[in-house]
Structure formats: C-alpha cells, structure tokens
Amino acid sequence: MKPLSPVDNAFLLLEQRQQPLHVGALCLFQPPPDAPPDFAYRIAERMRQSQQAMPPFNRRLIRRAGIRFWEDAEDFDIAQHFVHLALPKPGRMRELLAMISRVHAAHLDRAYPLWRIYLIEGLEDGRIALYSKIHHALVDGVAGIRLLMKTMSPDREGSLELAPPWEVRTRRSRTRTLPVPDPTSRSVTAFRALAREGAAGVWPILDRLRETRRDQRQGHPDCVTGLQAPQTLLNGRITASRRFAAQSYSTARVKAIARNHGATSNDVILAMCGSALRKYLQDNNALPATPLIAAVPVSTRRDDGTSGNEVAFALSHLGTHIADPVERLRSIKSCMDYNKRALKSLNGSQLLAYEGMLFAPGVVSLLTGLGRERTIVNVVISHVPGPRTDLYWQGCRLEGLYPVSLIINRIALNITLVSRHDTIDFGLIGCRKTVPHLQYLLTYLEEALDELDPQ
Incomplete structure (x- = not known):
C-alpha cells in the first residue's frame, strides 16, 4: 500500500457528481485493405486474453482509518476495463461523438482501478475507434497521450506484436496539473x-x-x-x-x-x-x-x-x-x-x-x-x-x-x-x-x- 500524495487526494476531493476528473482520448484507425468483416472482433478477442495490468493500471483505491491508499489489485478483471461496442446505424461521426459524449460523462467505479477502454466498430466508412479514459489521479493528460503512442508502431506488422495499453508501464509528467488552471x-x-x-x-x-x-x-x-x-x-x-x-x-x-x-x-x-x-x-x-x-x-x-x-x-x-x-x-x-x-x-x-x-x-x-x-x-x-510519423495499432493506421x-x-x-x-x-x-x-x-x-x- 502507498498513501496518496496531496495532489492525488486533491483530484479525488475535487470530483463531484457533475464534475468527473478523468481525461481521455479518442483514436480513429483505418484497418488494412484486406481486413476481414470480423476484424474488430478479432482485436477484441486478443485484448481479452490479457491477464495483467502494469502500474499504474493495477492500482485501486482503499481507505484505512479515513486515509486513502493505492493498493495493487490482485484480481485484475479485464471485463471491467475493456469494452467492445458497435455504433448504431448509420455509423456516422455524429453517432460516434454522441457515444463518446455519454461515456465520458460517466464516473469511473472507485472499487476498481480508475480506467476503462472502449473498442468501437460500426463506422460507415469501415474505420474503428478506440476511446480510453483514466482518472487524473493516476495519469495526467500528457502522460496519457504518450502512453497511447507507446502502444503504436511506425511499422504495420510490428504493431501486431505490441501489448495492450494497460500492459505498458508509464509514468506521470514531472509537472502534474489539471488541464485547467489549478x-x-x-x-x-x-x-x-x-x-x-x-x-x-x-x-x-x-x-x-x-x-x-x-x-x-x-x-x-x-x-x-x-x-x-x-x-x-x-x-x-x-x-x-x-x-x-x-x-x-x-x-x-x-x-x-x-x-x-x-x-x-x-x-x-x-x-x-x-x-x-x-x-x-x-x-x-x-x-x-x-x-x-x-x-x-x-x-x-x-x-x-x-x-x-x-x-x-x-x-x-x-x-x-x-x-x-x-x-x-x-x-x-x-x-x-x-x-x-x-x-x-x-x-x-x-x-x-x-x-x-x-x-x-x-x-x-x-x-x-x-x-x-x-x-x-x-x-x-x-x-x-x-507523433511526427504515421503510426499503426494492431495493424491499423492512426487517422485521428x-x-x-x-x-x-x-x-x-x-x-x-x-x-x-x-x-x-x-x-x-x-x-x-x-x-x-x-x-x-x-x-x-x-x-x-x-x-x-x-x-
């Protein structure tokens, strides 16, 4: 167990029903030309094989005598953290952004490590999306973007060998702040x-x-x-x-x-x-x-x-x-x-x-x-x-x-x-x-x- 820093505690105390304090990112990917119809399903199945999460993705909140601590969770539950969804038809950007608006507004469950990732298919142009959110007490926005880039490769084939985001070690930026004046x-x-x-x-x-x-x-x-x-x-x-x-x-x-x-x-x-x-x-x-x-x-x-x-x-x-x-x-x-x-x-x-x-x-x-x-x-x-070059994730080219x-x-x-x-x-x-x-x-x-x- 590790006591929360004063800054981490502040992020949690500032959180309110109308003011969740997680940050996220939406990535758009173009699958390879020869991708089969169940391409997204196959990616999801590979992701679900994961049995571990690296720090800080394995840390959950506990309280002892009124003090918050980070504890390494032994019972990693991939079903709680990874979700595979499909957009309603017609699958336009409008539907995708409406979905992100809804899921980003929802609080993360404090009984689990404070992050969740969604793989989304069903866009009308054949692209797939990856939306991730993580509490600011775990990772700040800059570190989160860097983490996503670590899970991608400039080589399409090489990207197939990379681990899921939650299996990649990351660290916070040296200067930790909310992305608002704090x-x-x-x-x-x-x-x-x-x-x-x-x-x-x-x-x-x-x-x-x-x-x-x-x-x-x-x-x-x-x-x-x-x-x-x-x-x-x-x-x-x-x-x-x-x-x-x-x-x-x-x-x-x-x-x-x-x-x-x-x-x-x-x-x-x-x-x-x-x-x-x-x-x-x-x-x-x-x-x-x-x-x-x-x-x-x-x-x-x-x-x-x-x-x-x-x-x-x-x-x-x-x-x-x-x-x-x-x-x-x-x-x-x-x-x-x-x-x-x-x-x-x-x-x-x-x-x-x-x-x-x-x-x-x-x-x-x-x-x-x-x-x-x-x-x-x-x-x-x-x-x-x-990123300053084209990047690929699980064989897909990053487009946004x-x-x-x-x-x-x-x-x-x-x-x-x-x-x-x-x-x-x-x-x-x-x-x-x-x-x-x-x-x-x-x-x-x-x-x-x-x-x-x-x-």
Whole structure:
C-alpha cells in the first residue's frame, strides 16, 4: 500500500457528481485493405486474453482509518476495463461523438482501478475507434497521450506484436496539473521549493509581479491578469451532461499561415479559437465588449535540457473584440510574445509561484462568488505534441488522435488539440446545457482558417 500524495487526494476531493476528473482520448484507425468483416472482433478477442495490468493500471483505491491508499489489485478483471461496442446505424461521426459524449460523462467505479477502454466498430466508412479514459489521479493528460503512442508502431506488422495499453508501464509528467488552471496545489509545491532557494528565489518573482502591476496600470494591451476575463455563457455552472466535438485541420496549412504572418502555429491556433468563439457568442447574442481570456499551457523548458517538463499557464486574450481576422492574429501574437518573455525570466518553482499569485484574485472570486462581472478565465486551450510519423495499432493506421479533456464549474469549455505530422486534431468538450450547440464551433474553426488563408 502507498498513501496518496496531496495532489492525488486533491483530484479525488475535487470530483463531484457533475464534475468527473478523468481525461481521455479518442483514436480513429483505418484497418488494412484486406481486413476481414470480423476484424474488430478479432482485436477484441486478443485484448481479452490479457491477464495483467502494469502500474499504474493495477492500482485501486482503499481507505484505512479515513486515509486513502493505492493498493495493487490482485484480481485484475479485464471485463471491467475493456469494452467492445458497435455504433448504431448509420455509423456516422455524429453517432460516434454522441457515444463518446455519454461515456465520458460517466464516473469511473472507485472499487476498481480508475480506467476503462472502449473498442468501437460500426463506422460507415469501415474505420474503428478506440476511446480510453483514466482518472487524473493516476495519469495526467500528457502522460496519457504518450502512453497511447507507446502502444503504436511506425511499422504495420510490428504493431501486431505490441501489448495492450494497460500492459505498458508509464509514468506521470514531472509537472502534474489539471488541464485547467489549478494554482492551489501547484503553488504548494512551488513555495516548498522556494523555501529551499531562500531570498534569491523570491526576488525574481517580486520583480516580475512589479512589472506586471506597472504594465497593468499603464494599460499595456498585452498584459493580462487573473481577474480580467468577462463573464460569459461559457462561465456558468456546469451539469453532469457533456458534449464532445472533434475535427482535424491540416498541419501544413496552419504552418503556411503562420509563416505568411510571421507568427507561430500556436498563435494561428489561438486566432482560430478566438474567431470561432467570437462567432459562437455573436450567434447567442452574448459577445462581450472586452476580449475573452484563455488559459494556455506554455512549455518553458530551457535549452540545456535539465529542467524536465516545465509547463506554466499563460493568460492570453483571444482578440474577440477585434473584427478583422488578420489584426486579431497580430494582437494574439503580441500578447503571447509578451507572456513568453515574462515566463522565461523565471525558473520552474518561481513560475508556479508567480502563476499562483497571478491567478489568486480570480480564484478568490470563483470560490466566494464576489466580483461576478469578472472571472478567472473564459476557456482553456491546450496544445499537446503528437507523433511526427504515421503510426499503426494492431495493424491499423492512426487517422485521428482527439483529446477528450475535462471541465470544471465556471469553466464550461475546454479545447485541447494534438499536433501530428499531417493534421492538428481538435477535441472540444463542454457542458451540454451551459454551452449549447458546441459542435457549431467546428464549422467556425474551419471558417477561421479560410479567413486567414483565402486560397
């Protein structure tokens, strides 16, 4: 038995009926040309032969004297964790995404290790899907994507020899956070590290905070703080229902737009999201006069390679107050450049402490209900690096890798994407009631590309 860490306990305590805290991914695969009609059934039968799960997939929760522990489960039950399903006809993406919306909304049973994988057949175009979900207390989203890639191979035949996902050892990312702003648990770790560094570690943070306050007072357009986001329909209370939407966009096209405008691919992606959200809120007569604010995880790893996986949340506006798409992109780029310059001046523990202080006013507002005209952020937009070559799983070519993230109360929409060598795969998850007709955002994302690249 191993006691849960404070962060793991926090993930479990924060979980509520309407707020499950597992993350997932939807993979789409194209079977080989000579695949028999029962191809998916044969894969399922191979998966069911598994008799073991490797850490952390064999760990289940137990309680002793009110304290939670991880225990290695001796009675691995593959039927509890692996499910083979077929879509109802006609088997369109619409039916698949509706199914993922339902199963992602359901909580994982805490009597078992906290994960489940679904093999789904019945798509009208002959493809098969693999949907997996795992609790954030076991594996974070970045580690989950890496795990899926470990079960795939660049060689079709070689992929047939690889073990199921739950038989592959994995480990958490060094920086463990929810895929939403979570300054409380992160700041505890940061302040412990700063205590060891002493005054030398604190002064850079104070300098950075002074510069931020100065820029804020002077009305610097690129300076975004933790209580600047306007209240929108995206920031209502969430229910237990979910709506998932997914779509792929050309990596080459996004990179070409970035080159043409002297921006990065991430700048273009944020501009796409800003344009889509502007149109969505206009449709609902709910576009605020001030710009929407996004929490954007930014890698801050140094070139020497010794700092591990350092990630901090940057606050960026999305230019939703700007009608011209090119001007919106330029404005977002300027804001992100400002963030990068600020973040690179701090080390890992300083970054987390600075982030906690930056988000503190918004967290207080979120918890107390004060300052209801403003909120901590409007949306979370995460960009995860994916595979750079074609990959195969059980003989099938990977055609889509869509993150299925989580949402929390008052932040009812999460946009996470995986960039692969040929496509950028968007996964949008939202509260079905708070963010109605979320799927319209996919059309607006495509229109945003057309605005920036009229071809």
